Amino acid sequence: MTHLACDVLIIGAGGAGMYAAIAAARSGAGQIVLADKSLVGRGGATVMAQMTVAAALGEEGPDAWTLHLEDTLASGRGLCEENLAALLCREAPARVREMEEWRAGWARRADGRIAQVTAPGHSRPRCCYVDFLNTGPAVAATLRRQVAQVAAIRRVSNLNVTDIVTADGKAIGAVALDSASGEAVTIAARAVIIAAGGLTRIFRRNSASANMGGDGYALALTAGADLVDMEFVQFFPIGHLAPRLVGMDPIMWDPFRYKLGGRLLDGSGREFLSDYGSDETSGYTTPRDLATYAITKEVAAGRGSPHGGVYLSFTHVPKSALEAAFGPVIERLAANAIDLGRMPVEVAPIAHYHMGGIAVDERMATRVPGLFAAGEAAGGANGANRLSGNAIPEALVFGERAGHSAAAYAASRTLRWERGAAVTAAAERIRSLGAGRRGDVSPATLLDELRELMWREVGPFRSDAGLARAVARLAEMRACLNEAGIAPGPACNPTVADWFELRASLIAAEAVARAARTREESRGAHQRDDFAETDPAWARPQFVRMNEAGSLTVSGAR
Amino acid sequence: MTPRLARLRIRRGAGDAAPSYEEFAVPFEDGASVLDALIWIRATKDPSLAIRYSCINANVCKECTIAIDGVVGYACTTRLSAESVFTLDPLPGKRVLRDLVSETRPPKERLK
Numbered sequence: 001m002t003h004l005a006c007d008v009l010i011i012g013a014g015g016a017g018m019y020a021a022i023a024a025a026r027s028g029a030g031q032i033v034l035a036d037k038s039l040v041g042r043g044g045a046t047v048m049a050q051m052t053v054a055a056a057l058g059e060e061g062p063d064a065w066t067l068h069l070e071d072t073l074a075s076g077r078g079l080c081e082e083n084l085a086a087l088l089c090r091e092a093p094a095r096v097r098e099m100e101e102w103r104a105g106w107a108r109r110a111d112g113r114i115a116q117v118t119a120p121g122h123s124r125p126r127c128c129y130v131d132f133l134n135t136g137p138a139v140a141a142t143l144r145r146q147v148a149q150v151a152a153i154r155r156v157s158n159l160n161v162t163d164i165v166t167a168d169g170k171a172i173g174a175v176a177l178d179s180a181s182g183e184a185v186t187i188a189a190r191a192v193i194i195a196a197g198g199l200t201r202i203f204r205r206n207s208a209s210a211n212m213g214g215d216g217y218a219l220a221l222t223a224g225a226d227l228v229d230m231e232f233v234q235f236f237p238i239g240h241l242a243p244r245l246v247g248m249d250p251i252m253w254d255p256f257r258y259k260l261g262g263r264l265l266d267g268s269g270r271e272f273l274s275d276y277g278s279d280e281t282s283g284y285t286t287p288r289d290l291a292t293y294a295i296t297k298e299v300a301a302g303r304g305s306p307h308g309g310v311y312l313s314f315t316h317v318p319k320s321a322l323e324a325a326f327g328p329v330i331e332r333l334a335a336n337a338i339d340l341g342r343m344p345v346e347v348a349p350i351a352h353y354h355m356g357g358i359a360v361d362e363r364m365a366t367r368v369p370g371l372f373a374a375g376e377a378a379g380g381a382n383g384a385n386r387l388s389g390n391a392i393p394e395a396l397v398f399g400e401r402a403g404h405s406a407a408a409y410a411a412s413r414t415l416r417w418e419r420g421a422a423v424t425a426a427a428e429r430i431r432s433l434g435a436g437r438r439g440d441v442s443p444a445t446l447l448d449e450l451r452e453l454m455w456r457e458v459g460p461f462r463s464d465a466g467l468a469r470a471v472a473r474l475a476e477m478r479a480c481l482n483e484a485g486i487a488p489g490p491a492c493n494p495t496v497a498d499w500f501e502l503r504a505s506l507i508a509a510e511a512v513a514r515a516a517r518t519r520e521e522s523r524g525a526h527q528r529d530d531f532a533e534t535d536p537a538w539a540r541p542q543f544v545r546m547n548e549a550g551s552l553t554v555s556g557a558r
Numbered sequence: 559m560t561p562r563l564a565r566l567r568i569r570r571g572a573g574d575a576a577p578s579y580e581e582f583a584v585p586f587e588d589g590a591s592v593l594d595a596l597i598w599i600r601a602t603k604d605p606s607l608a609i610r611y612s613c614i615n616a617n618v619c620k621e622c623t624i625a626i627d628g629v630v631g632y633a634c635t636t637r638l639s640a641e642s643v644f645t646l647d648p649l650p651g652k653r654v655l656r657d658l659v660s661e662t663r664p665p666k667e668r669l670k
Contacts, residue, residue, distance in 0.1 A: 039662075042619045042621065048616055156668075181670075210612050445601065445605070448601055494605065
């Protein structure tokens with residue numbers, strides 16, 4: 001069996017993981033393993049980001065990180081962990097400038113300044129981007145180039161970490177599945193960083209990549225860490241619905257809405273946002289949670305578009321303005337038979353981002369010594385509703401902090417490794433799954449059922465009865481996990497990957513459903529039909545923890 | 559609208575086995591991609607079908623690059639049609655790991 005030893009093991013190689021690796025090396029870590037289930041720097045959410053990066057650079061006029069913080073806290077509906085939000089806003093400019101030194105290529109004004117636009121929820125122009133719809137790919141490519149230049153970083157693609165190993169309550173390494181060979185790999189590490197992204201893949205309608213099934217949350221809970229704010233899933237209001245659009249991410253419409261003021265219309269062609277208290281006469285200003293609420297209510301009232309969403313229309317925009325704003329995207333839309341000058345498209349809410357995550361302090365340390373978290377995997381900074389443009393700075397800032405903190409921690413520890421019962425069991429599980437197993441149902445089928453269940457009962461609108469049904473069914477599915485059928489053959493076996501994803505997704509889904517059930521109010525992205533009002537007494541976070549028997553408990557509830 | 563059927567002839571088998579092809583008929587609506595069909599096959603017919611993809615629909619990860627009727631392209635942006643049979647092979651010139659998955663990891667990102 002392959003065994004690796006390192007100072008810092010980083011699980012997930014998106015924006016947060018890659019930045020963490022660079023920072024860990026800078027802070028003295030000599031051996032860093034940067035592992036990704038997919039390919040390093042190509043999977044995860046960063047590469048998918050099409051929109052903007054918020055940082056108080058002040059290129060367009062006076063700005064300050066404290067103003068960015070005010071907007072972040074207001075957007076978070078009273079629930080942001082203020083120290084984390086402040087860290088994000090304070091250090092975002094330094095990270096964005098560093099990315100510029102590394103030639104990320106932020107869009108610039110004619111006079112050479114970095115262009116900054118006002119995304120919804122910001123009090124001034126603060127959001128940088130890379131044209132056209134290229135922010136995430138440019139950030140990912142920039143970090144891939146930097147990571148490749150650091151000798152201390154060992155990149156490993158298709159390495160699927162299945163278990164974090166602890167001894168005396170401290171993280172000492174991990175067991176992983178090498179997907180290509182199907183073999184178990186053990187990794188001894190002085191410090192471990194979880195940067196495995198979020199969980200939006202557990203909802204049927206999502207803008208996630210294939211590897212956002214909540215692995216990081218399940219790993220953290222199982223290792224003894226707490227999760228926070230798990231009930232707050234951001235449903236992006238105007239995810240593309242119809243006509244079928246390939247080769248483009250479903251969340252692509254947002255930048256064009258704020259460049260051009262695209263109008264949201266109900267099935268009869270009437271504007272409706274003003275019915276929900278949002279005045280868009282001065283531009284696109286409706287925050288995500290309110291827009292999702294309004295669209296979902298319109299559809300429920302029978303006023304939706306044919307596919308069950310609403311219309312987004314740019315037909316009032318002159319052709320020249322459309323061409324200037326969309327650039328080459330106009331041709332990609334034409335290839336999908338979409339002509340924005342002549343027709344609206346249909347849009348609907350779609351699971352996009354997870355505000356909740358692993359509870360960390362300002363060093364990105366969890367309550368488990370030696371275990372850190374960064375990026376979307378970490379929770380708290382965004383409270384009940386993330387401000388537009390805060391996801392990439394969160395990845396960069398928290399990644400940098402986690403890398404630095406983990407390297408500092410690693411320097412004070414000696415490497416230890418014990419092939420105890422837990423390691424043996426984890427390796428044996430990988431071996432036996434690769435041999436195949438008969439079963440009536442495949443993990444892929446169960447994953448589909450999980451996504452449907454979560455969308456129906458734990459989606460943009462929730463009630464006690466639906467949440468109770470979700471918790472009960474998730475428990476049943478978890479109990480029969482070992483009966484799912486697995487195809488034989490260890491190398492590149494997708495049913496083995498499905499099984500591990502299902503195991504993690506069931507835990508992450510249960511954490512969301514349980515936290516949503518105990519929060520008996522509506523706030524930000526968490527909307528309850530049976531508790532429609534925001535309750536000031538609920539302006540505090542809930543934490544989810546796993547006990548010895550594997551059951552989840554929510555604390556902080558009233 | 560009655561869904562039409564696309565026919566896909568897919569190269570199956572582990573890397574060292576003699577290649578064989580398996581044919582699937584997949585219902586689809588206008589605009590659907592070859593990757594949509596492969597995901598449908600995994601969900602409803604054969605979950606053991608191995609394919610590489612990450613971003614699913616955005617065409618940014620480029621992991622779903624395969625040979626479609628002998629021409630290298632992206633499964634996520636190639637549209638289905640009912641007109642002909644699509645023959646799908648792993649990327650040529652790379653070691654095949656299983657079905658449509660070939661060794662596309664950069665050498666420095668491999669464990670061995």
